[in-house]
Amino acid sequence: xxxxxxxxxxxxxxxxxxxxxxxxxxxxxxxxxxxxxxxxxxxxxxxxxxxxxxxxxxxxxxxxxxxxxxxxxxxxxxxxxxxxxxxxxxxxxxxxxxxxxxxxxxxxxxxxxxxxxxxxxxxxxxxxxxxxxxxxxxxxxxxxxxxxxxxxxxxxxxxxxxxxxxxxxxxxxxxxxxxxxxxxxxxxxxxxxxxxxxxxxxxxxxxxxxxxxxxxxxxxxxxxxxxxxxxxxxxxxxxxxxxxxxxxxxxxxxxxxxxxxxxxxxxxxxxxxxxxxxxxxxxxxxxxxxxxxxxxxxxxxxxxxxxxxxxxxxxxxxxxxxxxxxxxxxxxxxxxxxxxxxxxxxxxxxxxxxxxxxxxxxxxxxxxxxxxxxxxxxxxxxxxxxxxxxxxxxxxxxxxxxxxxxxxxxxxxxxxxxxxxxxxxxxxxxxxxxxxxxxxxxxxxxxxxxxxxxxxxxxxxxxxxx
Numbered sequence: 001x002x003x004x005x006x007x008x009x010x011x012x013x014x015x016x017x018x019x020x021x022x023x024x025x026x027x028x029x030x031x032x033x034x035x036x037x038x039x040x041x042x043x044x045x046x047x048x049x050x051x052x053x054x055x056x057x058x059x060x061x062x063x064x065x066x067x068x069x070x071x072x073x074x075x076x077x078x079x080x081x082x083x084x085x086x087x088x089x090x091x092x093x094x095x096x097x098x099x100x101x102x103x104x105x106x107x108x109x110x111x112x113x114x115x116x117x118x119x120x121x122x123x124x125x126x127x128x129x130x131x132x133x134x135x136x137x138x139x140x141x142x143x144x145x146x147x148x149x150x151x152x153x154x155x156x157x158x159x160x161x162x163x164x165x166x167x168x169x170x171x172x173x174x175x176x177x178x179x180x181x182x183x184x185x186x187x188x189x190x191x192x193x194x195x196x197x198x199x200x201x202x203x204x205x206x207x208x209x210x211x212x213x214x215x216x217x218x219x220x221x222x223x224x225x226x227x228x229x230x231x232x233x234x235x236x237x238x239x240x241x242x243x244x245x246x247x248x249x250x251x252x253x254x255x256x257x258x259x260x261x262x263x264x265x266x267x268x269x270x271x272x273x274x275x276x277x278x279x280x281x282x283x284x285x286x287x288x289x290x291x292x293x294x295x296x297x298x299x300x301x302x303x304x305x306x307x308x309x310x311x312x313x314x315x316x317x318x319x320x321x322x323x324x325x326x327x328x329x330x331x332x333x334x335x336x337x338x339x340x341x342x343x344x345x346x347x348x349x350x351x352x353x354x355x356x357x358x359x360x361x362x363x364x365x366x367x368x369x370x371x372x373x374x375x376x377x378x379x380x381x382x383x384x385x386x387x388x389x390x391x392x393x394x395x396x397x398x399x400x401x402x403x404x405x406x407x408x409x410x411x412x413x414x415x416x417x418x419x420x421x422x423x424x425x426x427x428x429x430x431x432x433x434x435x436x437x438x439x440x441x442x443x444x445x446x447x448x449x450x451x452x453x454x455x456x457x458x459x460x461x462x463x464x465x466x
Contacts, residue, residue, distance in 0.1 A: 024432035032425055039417050046410040052296040053403045055277055056396055059303070062270045063390025067383050069266040072259055074379035079256070079372040081249040085229055088243040092235040095244050101228025103248045107211055107241035110233050114178040114206035114220045119185045120199030121171045123147040126192045133188040134173065135161040141192055147171050150192075161185075170196065179218025180205050206233050253364050256371075261355055264333065267310075268352040274307045275350055302399070306389045311351050313385045318377045325363070325370035327378065332359025 072078065085097040093108050125144055132139040137160060141150055151164035151171060162173045162185055171193065173185050180203050187193060206217045210225045217224075220233040229246060282295030297303060314333075317326035324330060333353055363371050389395050 024429075024436065028425065028428045028432065031428060032421065035421060035424060039414065039421065042410055042414050042417065046407055046414065048296060049403055049407045049410065053400060053407065055297050056400055056403070059270075059273055059277065060390045060396045060400065062266075062273050063386050063396070066263075066266045066270045067386045067391060069263045070379050070383045070386065073263055074376040076376075078259055078375075079251055079368070081251055083249050084247045086245045086247075088245075089237075092233075092237055093242040093244070094232045094234065095226075096230045096232075097228060097246065098230060099228055100249075101226065101246045103246050106226055106244040106246075108208060108225070108231065108237070108244055109241045110206070110208045110235070110237045112204060112207040113233055113236065114218055115201070115204045116175040116178045117184050117203040118172060118174045118199070118201045119187065120167075120196040121173070121187070121193040122169065122196060123150065123171050124192045124194070130191050132191055132193065135186050137161070170199075172199075175203055177203075177218070178220065179203050208233065251364055251368050253361055256364065257355070257357055257360055260331070260333065260360065264353045264355055267314075271307060271310065271351055274303055278303050278307065302389075302395065307351075309385050309389075310382075313382045314353070316381075318374060318381065321374055321377065322370070325367055325374050327374070328353075330374060331363045331371055332356030 083097055083101055083103070085095045085101065087093055087095050093110060125146060126141055127143060129143050130141045132141060134154070137157075139150075139154060139157075139160075147166055147169065151166050154160055154162065154164040154173075161176055163176055165172045165174070173187070175185060184202060187195070203218075206220050206222065208215050208217075208222070208225065208231075215222070215225050217233075222231040222233060225231055226244065226246070229244065231244070277297040278300055279298070280295045281298050315327055315329060317323065328334075333355055335351055335353060360371075387394055391397070
């Protein structure tokens with residue numbers, strides 16, 4: 001018996017036409033077209049399942065992002081209190097806060113910035129290698145070396161006490177530390193360097209006042225002027241004092257509002273995807289070929305249930321909390337009012353959320369603990385609603401596993417049926433080829449008999465004539 005595998009590897013039999021005028025290739029093609037109809041239905045079903053699987057994966061990813069954004073609303077660190085510090089003129093005096101600092105406003109004046117000691121030298125490229133001594137450390141200068149190469153060598157030495165800069169043809173050496181207590185630069189006389197008279201400068205301390213109290217620092221970064229605050233002095237305050245304001249510990253309203261808005265953005269994106277998938281009808285006719293893959297989840301009962309659950313959860317109050325602070329509506333999260341006296345809003349009709357920042361800020365100002373507790377408990381409930389569908393082990397996960405199994409099963413069936421149809425086509429071609437041979441023999445015999453009969457008739461006519 002011929003196996004499927006061996007049959008499908010055989011070349012197709014080419015039939016040129018039966019002797020009686022029939023066209024076997026057309027007959028075979030028609031027969032195979034009918035027998036391929038189940039295969040075409042399987043292919044269509046597999047594509048439909050794959051398109052649906054892709055759409056569900058997209059929704060699942062969006063739901064997982066939404067669950068993550070929801071969980072962040074309940075993070076305790078979101079409501080950590082912290083102090084802030086501001087400067088009225090940060091380009092001259094900027095401020096940062098490291099830990100606790102005394103609250104209030106401070107007036108800072110800068111009369112002098114800290115600077116490093118400097119010395120300037122003209123440079124003559126040596127004809128032979130030489131050695132310089134800078135602050136007791138030897139620096140080698142190669143024959144023909146340029147002033148730029150010397151500066152690069154000094155700056156590349158992590159143990160050097162100076163920095164080098166090239167200004168025109170002048171080599172300027174500066175202490176790596178600012179302040180008047182820094183060691184003045186010592187350079188052994190002679191060699192390729194010749195000091196330029198009047199260029200040497202001693203290091204200076206920064207001088208400032210805070211609320212009239214005089215202070216001095218070897219660095220322009222000052223930690224001791226205001227307890228808990230680091231000042232960075234950038235310019236002398238010739239136009240008057242710079243005000244540094246340290247606030248009491250408080251929640252970061254801007255950070256909380258940003259997180260709530262991030263949740264709203266992800267929520268709106270998710271329900272937009274769900275609305276689109278549920279409401280998009282599958283295209284028909286020629287449009288179906290151009291827009292294949294769309295409308296695979298039209299009217300999906302499970303997704304409609306998910307959308308309904310999400311919308312309901314937005315406004316469902318948290319049990320056990322005071323009614324004034326028990327849901328997102330309490331902090332200004334809503335869909336607006338698409339009917340009545342308000343202007344029509346398609347976003348509101350679709351259930352998209354908006355944030356009234358002023359309402360959130362007022363809630364944080366008057367009842368910060370209530371806002372924190374509400375968001376913590378509400379986010380747990382909403383996150384569970386979302387993850388029951390889109391999380392690991394959720395209903396969409398189970399459904400996707402089923403779809404993947406179905407796609408795999410259909411693929412196996414398609415492969416099996418394709419091999420069967422190929423064998424069927426080979427068998428039909430073999431049958432019609434044998435039939436053609438038989439008909440050709442029959443036709444040849446018929447022609448021979450007709451010739452014999454004609455010959456006999458001719459002989460009889462001749463005999464009658466004679």
